[in-house]
Amino acid sequence: MWGAVIGASVLAFAFKYIGQSIPQSALANPRVARIADLIPTALLAGLVAVQTFAEKTNLVIDQRLAGLAVAAIALYLRANFLVMLLAATATSALLHQL
Amino acid sequence: MSRAVIRDSLSISIAVGTYGAAFGVASVAAGLSVIQTCALSLLLFSGASQFAVAGVIGAGGSALSAIAASGLLALRNGFYGARMAPLLKVRGFKRILASQITIDESTAIALAHESKSEANARTGFWLTGIGIYLFWNLATLIGALGANALGDPAKWGLDATIPAAFLGLLWPRLTSASSKFVALGAIALALILTPLLTPGIPIIACVLIPLIVGWRVRS
Numbered sequence: 157m158w159g160a161v162i163g164a165s166v167l168a169f170a171f172k173y174i175g176q177s178i179p180q181s182a183l184a185n186p187r188v189a190r191i192a193d194l195i196p197t198a199l200l201a202g203l204v205a206v207q208t209f210a211e212k213t214n215l216v217i218d219q220r221l222a223g224l225a226v227a228a229i230a231l232y233l234r235a236n237f238l239v240m241l242l243a244a245t246a247t248s249a250l251l252h253q254l
Numbered sequence: 255m256s257r258a259v260i261r262d263s264l265s266i267s268i269a270v271g272t273y274g275a276a277f278g279v280a281s282v283a284a285g286l287s288v289i290q291t292c293a294l295s296l297l298l299f300s301g302a303s304q305f306a307v308a309g310v311i312g313a314g315g316s317a318l319s320a321i322a323a324s325g326l327l328a329l330r331n332g333f334y335g336a337r338m339a340p341l342l343k344v345r346g347f348k349r350i351l352a353s354q355i356t357i358d359e360s361t362a363i364a365l366a367h368e369s370k371s372e373a374n375a376r377t378g379f380w381l382t383g384i385g386i387y388l389f390w391n392l393a394t395l396i397g398a399l400g401a402n403a404l405g406d407p408a409k410w411g412l413d414a415t416i417p418a419a420f421l422g423l424l425w426p427r428l429t430s431a432s433s434k435f436v437a438l439g440a441i442a443l444a445l446i447l448t449p450l451l452t453p454g455i456p457i458i459a460c461v462l463i464p465l466i467v468g469w470r471v472r473s
Contacts, residue, residue, distance in 0.1 A: 157285075157286060157287075157290055157311060157317065158290065159317040159321075160307055160310075160311060160317035160320040160321055160324075161286070161290050161293050161294055161297070161298075161307065162293075162297070163317065163318075163320075163321040164294070164298055164303060164306075164307050164320060164321045164324035164325065164328075165293070165294065165297035165298040167321060167324065167325040167328060168298045168299075168300050168303050168324065168325065168328035168331065169297070169298075169353065169354065171325070171328045171329055171331050171332040171335075172300075172328070172331045172332065172334075172335050172353040172354065172356045173335070173349070173350065173353040174332055174335070175331060175332030175333060175334060175335025175336045175338075175339070175353075175356065176335040176336070176338065176339045176342075176344075176349055176352060176353045176356065177335075177339070177349070178336055179336075180336045180337065180339065180340060182336070183332075183333055183336050187468065187469060189333070190468040191464050191465055191468030191469065192329060192330055192333050192468075193330075193468075194432070194433060194436050194463075194464030194467060194468045195326055195327075195329060195330070195461055195464045196302060196327055196330055196427065197424065197427045197428070197433045197436050197437055197440070197464065198436050198437070198439070198440040198460040198461060198463045198464045199302075199306065199323060199326055199327055199440070199457060199460055199461065200302065200327075200420050200423050200424040200427070200437075201424055201436070201437035201438070201440035201441050201444075201460065202440040202441065202443070202444035202456065202457045202459075202460035203305075203306060203309050203323070203417075203420040203444075203457055204417050204420045204421050204424060204441065205440070205441040205444040205445050206309070206313055206444050206445075206448060206453075206456060206457055207309055207312075207313065207416045207417035207420060208417040209445060209448070210313055210448045210453065212313075212314050212453060213448060213449050213450075213451075213452075213453065214448075214449065215445060215448055215449060219408075219411075219413070219414065220413050220414045220417055222414075223411065223413075223414025223415075223417070223418060224414065224417050224418060224421060227414075227417075227418035227421050227422065228421060231421065231422060231425045237273055237276075237422050238272060238273065238275075238276065240418060240422055241276050241415055241418050241419060241422065244411075244414045244415065244417075244418035245410070245411040245412060245414055245415045245418070246411055247411065247414065248408075248411035248412075248413055248414030248415075249409065249410050249411025250411070252408055252409060252411060253409075
């Protein structure tokens with residue numbers, strides 16, 4: 157697991173440092189900028205899906221989905237990030253106890 | 255330097271920094287140790303990428319998948335860096351420091367103040383970056399120690415914390431029709447691929463959707 161920690165850290169720093177060191181025009185292509193802007197959206201959405209429904213390689217519906225639904229409602233109501241997380245966590249904990 | 259910049263920087267530092275506690279909890283719940291969790295906040299220092307490492311490891315993915323997912327999320331920091339470099343004009347050790355704190359919030363504060371004064375924008379970048387770094391790392395340690403003391407993650411509902419955190423990071427990005435389309439496509443693709451591929455790979459495969467959509471769609 158240290159491999160993941162160090163590898164991800166080195167890669168992130170490399171991107172940050174390279175960005176600071178190359179001419180801005182190198183990334184000015186609108187197509188490149190558009191793709192770069194959409195990549196986090198896709199990965200975060202994929203992570204939401206996998207973290208909610210995946211149990212190794214099976215898809216399951218459990219208390220995590222209820223927690224996510226509560227999180228979505230909280231976000232829709234413009235709740236603070238930590239309030240939203242607490243609401244989702246409490247929902248899942250409650251269902252786990254039942 | 256103007257008071258508005260200092261106020262903006264400090265308030266965002268405290269607000270965002272405290273989210274580090276959520277990362278600390280989520281990372282320990284995903285199976286990383288307290289020291290590994292703190293190392294991610296100290297060394298990686300980019301929220302979404304850190305959550306991705308915890309998320310992929312927690313889902314049973316390999317170290318390589320975790321690095322790839324985290325790295326793809328960290329790509330945007332390179333774009334921020336290229337935008338900030340002409341403003342900061344730093345070299346050597348200072349450039350290394352500036353790189354480490356080139357994140358969503360430090361860039362956003364700098365851009366928000368750039369039109370009024372470049373000096374204020376620089377102050378905003380440094381104050382916000384350093385402020386978040388301090389609060390984020392302190393909060394990570396507190397969250398990680400707290401989760402470590404709790405034991406079984408599911409019993410406390412922590413299994414829902416990571417997906418909720420990702421949803422919270424995703425939400426402000428869903429501003430255009432193409433971003434919503436990309437998000438829905440990525441959810442569908444990740445779910446279709448989950449039973450077919452090793453954990454971690456379905457998340458990385460989601461990068462195909464912005465490649466296709468971003469190439470074709472004119473915004």
